[in-house]
Amino acid sequence: MAVPSGDQKPESYYVGVDVGTGSVRAALVDQRGTLVAFAEQPINQWEPQFNHHEQSSEDIWAACCVVTKKVVQGIDLNQIRGLGFDATCSLVVLDKQFRPLPVNHEGNSHQNIIMWLDHRAVSQVHRINETKHSILQYVGGVMSVEMQAPKLLWLKENLRETCWDKAGHFFDLPDFLSWKATGVTARSLCSLVCKWTYLAEEGWDDSFWKMVGLEDLIADNYSKIGNQVLPPGASLGNGLTPEAAKDLGLPAGIAVAASLIDAHAGGLGVIGADVRGYGLACEEQPVTSRLAVICGTSSCHMGISKDPIFVPGIWGPYFSAMVPGFWLNEGGQSVTGKLIDHMVQGHAAFPELQAKATARCQSVYAYLNSHLDLIKKAQPVGFLTVDLHVWPDFHGNRSPLADLTLKGMVTGLKLSQDLDDLAILYLATIQAIAFGTRLIIEAMEAAGHSISTLFLCGGLSKNPLFVKMHADITGMPVVLSQEVESVLVGAAILGACASGDFSSVQLSSMNISNNCWSSIMLWPLPAEYWGWKREAMARMSKVGKVVFPRHEDKRYYDKKYQVFLKLVEHQKEYAAIMKGD
Numbered sequence: 001m002a003v004p005s006g007d008q009k010p011e012s013y014y015v016g017v018d019v020g021t022g023s024v025r026a027a028l029v030d031q032r033g034t035l036v037a038f039a040e041q042p043i044n045q046w047e048p049q050f051n052h053h054e055q056s057s058e059d060i061w062a063a064c065c066v067v068t069k070k071v072v073q074g075i076d077l078n079q080i081r082g083l084g085f086d087a088t089c090s091l092v093v094l095d096k097q098f099r100p101l102p103v104n105h106e107g108n109s110h111q112n113i114i115m116w117l118d119h120r121a122v123s124q125v126h127r128i129n130e131t132k133h134s135i136l137q138y139v140g141g142v143m144s145v146e147m148q149a150p151k152l153l154w155l156k157e158n159l160r161e162t163c164w165d166k167a168g169h170f171f172d173l174p175d176f177l178s179w180k181a182t183g184v185t186a187r188s189l190c191s192l193v194c195k196w197t198y199l200a201e202e203g204w205d206d207s208f209w210k211m212v213g214l215e216d217l218i219a220d221n222y223s224k225i226g227n228q229v230l231p232p233g234a235s236l237g238n239g240l241t242p243e244a245a246k247d248l249g250l251p252a253g254i255a256v257a258a259s260l261i262d263a264h265a266g267g268l269g270v271i272g273a274d275v276r277g278y279g280l281a282c283e284e285q286p287v288t289s290r291l292a293v294i295c296g297t298s299s300c301h302m303g304i305s306k307d308p309i310f311v312p313g314i315w316g317p318y319f320s321a322m323v324p325g326f327w328l329n330e331g332g333q334s335v336t337g338k339l340i341d342h343m344v345q346g347h348a349a350f351p352e353l354q355a356k357a358t359a360r361c362q363s364v365y366a367y368l369n370s371h372l373d374l375i376k377k378a379q380p381v382g383f384l385t386v387d388l389h390v391w392p393d394f395h396g397n398r399s400p401l402a403d404l405t406l407k408g409m410v411t412g413l414k415l416s417q418d419l420d421d422l423a424i425l426y427l428a429t430i431q432a433i434a435f436g437t438r439l440i441i442e443a444m445e446a447a448g449h450s451i452s453t454l455f456l457c458g459g460l461s462k463n464p465l466f467v468k469m470h471a472d473i474t475g476m477p478v479v480l481s482q483e484v485e486s487v488l489v490g491a492a493i494l495g496a497c498a499s500g501d502f503s504s505v506q507l508s509s510m511n512i513s514n515n516c517w518s519s520i521m522l523w524p525l526p527a528e529y530w531g532w533k534r535e536a537m538a539r540m541s542k543v544g545k546v547v548f549p550r551h552e553d554k555r556y557y558d559k560k561y562q563v564f565l566k567l568v569e570h571q572k573e574y575a576a577i578m579k580g581d
């Protein structure tokens with residue numbers, strides 16, 4: 001297939017569907033990686049009990065259909081060549097006839113998804129970690145309550161009759177979507193490796209499932225959790241089924257890709273960008289010097305390496321789970337966007353903020369950012385929090401402390417409840433999240449990563465204050481993509497890979513620095529597959545803006561970082577005091 005150049009009209013389109021925590025987004029993307037149409041639809045979440053978070057696979061599929069139909073309106077459907085999905089790594093439960101099963105005591109089968117941020121399986125994950133099974137070294141040494149094994153064990157122990165015994169299929173949400181589109185139950189290597197303890201080279205480990213009390217899943221060659229595993233971007237079966245085509249408003253038979261988890265799609269969408277001409281150190285360095293940070297409800301810190309790197313408290317190393325042929329370490333913060341929303345919406349001055357932002361036709365965040373600019377006077381905005389410090393683990397620490405018992409902390413509160421007070425608390429929260437990123441980077445570097453540049457995407461990357469604080473606090477430049485919906489571009493890249501359109505693109509037309517990908521020759525997977533993905537990544541991820549750190553503020557942030565580290569130290573001391581006699 002010839003790749004159009006200059007003003008020539010693109011001939012092919014790809015649809016990417018991104019299922020985040022709060023909404024489903026779809027994009028129509030052309031061969032140059034340009035997003036031509038975008039649509040978004042919120043999705044329901046239920047919290048039947050504290051720390052139980054549920055969704056509905058039927059609701060989510062219906063939302064996928066709404067947004068997909070919207071983005072292809074007015075397009076000649078024959079030009080659409082591929083479809084890719086990404087989604088949060090939530091657990092979908094279906095019976096043997098693929099009907100939803102309840103994941104709750106109420107028996108409500110509409111709610112058949114245990115969401116990724118659900119922390120109901122605390123006792124189960126403790127017991128799993130107590131086994132000290134060797135597989136745990138591939139999830140940072142400690143399994144997270146947010147992974148699938150503890151959730152499966154919870155279902156077995158708590159909903160035996162209504163759910164466990166009737167279950168025929170346990171899917172990661174990205175794999176549920178590709179099944180729904182194609183009827184193919186194959187799982188993506190990405191979801192199985194990152195959330196289900198599958199090893200890319202060795203497969204399932206029977207001894208793990210036996211040791212944790214889930215030996216029933218081994219039956220029938222793991223048919224309930226996946227016995228056919230494909231690399232993300234691989235084409236599934238005969239493509240889109242007639243039924244799904246009707247639902248989505250797309251032509252039957254178009255290529256559908258094996259999916260990715262949302263954070264991984266974001267990473268794929270940004271990490272391969274051509275950075276030439278921006279004065280960035282990573283231009284002369286291998287791609288392993290880049291850290292993709294996908295910031296939505298949560299933040300995920302995706303660093304890749306040629307050889308496995310074991311980082312205590314950081315998920316992975318996962319082989320080929322994001323960039324084919326590379327190992328992935330995935331740091332994370334369980335709530336970031338959700339924490340900012342929680343702090344802002346819970347403040348006494350929130351109604352006033354909302355009214356003022358609405359009057360100016362601004363988002364509350366844009367309003368708060370301009371309000372901070374007003375009150376900072378001559379000093380840098382970050383200095384407004386000299387006596388206000390936040391520890392951000394309101395939903396436990398995912399990385400690098402891997403401690404789900406940690407709680408949030410705020411020190412420096414006053415009696416004031418006005419808008420200034422809200423704005424400064426909002427700033428301190430954003431700074432705390434950026435300090436959390438610094439802690440993750442330090443842990444990765446201590447274990448052998450060498451990171452020089454951050455590539456941010458996700459909803460929070462639309463917030464200039466969030467981006468600036470990440471640059472200033474980590475001391476690293478932050479690259480933002482030209483396309484703000486980079487996660488969706490990642491999903492569309494999958495569709496492009498599945499279509500095969502990129503297989504005959506001339507190498508000379510690639511716009512990526514050779515240096516960045518110099519290690520790619522070592523990839524052990526089929527050359528064709530790597531070729532598609534590398535080309536697609538280079539074409540579809542373009543730099544939009546680079547935010548450099550203000551090095552003159554370093555001393556201030558180093559001091560605040562010292563306080564940040566003291567906060568968690570003190571929290572642990574408080575817990576020890578309260579545990580003592």
Ligand SMILES: Nc1ncnc2c1ncn2[C@@H]1O[C@H](COP(=O)(O)OP(=O)(O)O)[C@@H](O)[C@H]1O
Nearest residue numbers: 020021022023296297337365458459460462463
């Ligand atoms: N325009 C914006 N300005 C500032 N923050 C934003 C903006 N849009 C989204 N956000 C933040 O991003 C978060 C959601 O990001 P998003 O990537 O949409 O989440 P998810 O993929 O988890 O559904 C929200 O919690 C909000 O704090």
Ligand SMILES: O=C(CO)[C@H](O)[C@H](O)COP(=O)(O)O
Nearest residue numbers: 020021088089263296297298
């Ligand atoms: O653990 C994950 C990725 O590995 C979750 O899917 C992710 O953290 C949730 O994504 P988002 O915050 O963008 O909704």
